[in-house]
Amino acid sequence: MDMLQTTDDTVGKRENNRIRNRNAILKAARECFREKGYDNSTIRDIVRRTGLAAGTFYNYFSSKQDIFAALLTDFLDQLNANLSHYRQTSETTRDYIHSAYLALFRATAEDPLVYQLAHRNGHAIRDLFGSDLLGLAMLSLEDDIHHAVERGLLPDVDQHYLGAALSGVAYEMSLRVAERAHEAPDKRQQEARQAAHFASTLFIGGLTQLSALS
Numbered sequence: 001m002d003m004l005q006t007t008d009d010t011v012g013k014r015e016n017n018r019i020r021n022r023n024a025i026l027k028a029a030r031e032c033f034r035e036k037g038y039d040n041s042t043i044r045d046i047v048r049r050t051g052l053a054a055g056t057f058y059n060y061f062s063s064k065q066d067i068f069a070a071l072l073t074d075f076l077d078q079l080n081a082n083l084s085h086y087r088q089t090s091e092t093t094r095d096y097i098h099s100a101y102l103a104l105f106r107a108t109a110e111d112p113l114v115y116q117l118a119h120r121n122g123h124a125i126r127d128l129f130g131s132d133l134l135g136l137a138m139l140s141l142e143d144d145i146h147h148a149v150e151r152g153l154l155p156d157v158d159q160h161y162l163g164a165a166l167s168g169v170a171y172e173m174s175l176r177v178a179e180r181a182h183e184a185p186d187k188r189q190q191e192a193r194q195a196a197h198f199a200s201t202l203f204i205g206g207l208t209q210l211s212a213l214s
Contacts, residue, residue, distance in 0.1 A: 026071060028050045030113055082103050087099075096148055109191055112182045116182065145162055
């Protein structure tokens with residue numbers, strides 16, 4: 001029993017150490033990318049900030065692109081979960097649209113680095129996520145839209161077009177929110193609220209017209 005407990009403790013310590021090291025590398029990468037830019041940052045720059053041995057870095061990531069992918073994956077995983085929650089628990093059409101956009105723009109404003117990286121490295125986004133993470137996010141959005149139509153929160157319009165429009169506005173406006181948050185950090189939350197109001201008002205007006213036509 002003691003030996004089993006010791007083994008469990010050892011495994012637990014190793015896992016905690018692995019998590020700490022990975023987080024330290026990602027934190028250092030964020031700082032380097034923010035200060036020097038993605039293209040000008042090197043793996044050596046990142047490792048120096050962590051205090052870890054150079055060899056330790058390669059236990060977690062094989063390249064700078066891997067770090068880029070990890071930053072985006074962590075951000076998008078959490079964001080997609082939050083957005084799906086808001087869409088599934090909304091009770092009105094305005095809440096459905098506004099709460100999701102507000103969650104998105106707040107996350108972007110608080111972490112503009114991720115979207116700036118995505119904007120500057122669009123080819124990497126397509127290569128890394130074109131048929132994986134972003135594709136899954138779109139499927140999740142389409143499922144949520146279908147359920148919202150069944151609940152009467154959205155009009156029964158072309159759901160594929162609606163999903164594309166929602167995500168397109170979300171992506172492009174997020175880039176603008178990121179840029180403005182970078183230029184005026186003290187106004188990040190104000191910028192997020194303003195963008196959410198703009199996007200939701202735009203969509204609600206458009207949906208009203210579409211609903212009348214259909």
